[in-house]
Amino acid sequence: MTQKITEATEVVLGRYYLVPTVLGRWSGYSARSWPIIGPRHNDRHCLNFEWDHYHLDARFFPFAYPDSDHQAWKGVMSMPLMTSERMNPTGLSAVVWKRLKCRRTKNPVQDMLVEAVSTAKQWQCLVDDFAGRQALHDGRGWVCPHRKVPLAGQPVEDGVIICPLHLLRIDAETGKVLGSAAQCRGGVAA
Numbered sequence: 479m480t481q482k483i484t485e486a487t488e489v490v491l492g493r494y495y496l497v498p499t500v501l502g503r504w505s506g507y508s509a510r511s512w513p514i515i516g517p518r519h520n521d522r523h524c525l526n527f528e529w530d531h532y533h534l535d536a537r538f539f540p541f542a543y544p545d546s547d548h549q550a551w552k553g554v555m556s557m558p559l560m561t562s563e564r565m566n567p568t569g570l571s572a573v574v575w576k577r578l579k580c581r582r583t584k585n586p587v588q589d590m591l592v593e594a595v596s597t598a599k600q601w602q603c604l605v606d607d608f609a610g611r612q613a614l615h616d617g618r619g620w621v622c623p624h625r626k627v628p629l630a631g632q633p634v635e636d637g638v639i640i641c642p643l644h645l646l647r648i649d650a651e652t653g654k655v656l657g658s659a660a661q662c663r664g665g666v667a668a
């Protein structure tokens with residue numbers, strides 16, 4: 479039986495998982511089903527993004543952009559599937575679970591984006607709100623306290639998990655929120 483991605487404690491390249499998808503228009507593409515991660519939300523507070531949206535899950539993204547196509551991957555990471563006056567103004571479909579192949583374990587430009595937002599004021603707001611908080615454990619792994627995203631299937635690097643949505647850092651051992659990767663690399667938060 480195919481495992482739900484939200485129940486995986488380890489995500490294996492090339493393996494198939496049941497992945498939540500939402501039908502809608504994204505970027506310049508016409509309507510199709512996109513793999514999403516995390517709940518529908520907006521980021522009016524801190525990140526100054528008022529539109530309701532889902533984040534795309536790069537691990538199951540349908541197009542075979544090479545990892546070196548930084549522009550494309552930046553778009554996947556920073557442009558959510560959203561409802562706005564211009565994009566999906568009548569709303570988005572309900573979530574449908576589909577069997578999809580894991581094509582990568584994280585967004586290839588996650589580290590680059592971390593650097594890029596290191597001086598952004600709205601990210602400092604997010605860090606100020608969450609640094610030092612204790613993440614909850616759902617029995618499989620830590621759950622990001624920002625939008626309650628299960629992090630069990632995310633890679634651990636140097637003892638830290640970086641939430642793929644807004645880059646908060648979680649200590650893989652203790653579940654303590656350390657601050658965003660951006661802030662830590664800038665030496666601001668620990």
Ligand code: FES
Pocket residue numbers: 516622623624625626627641642643644645646
């Ligand atoms: S959901 Fe926003 S940082 Fe995790």
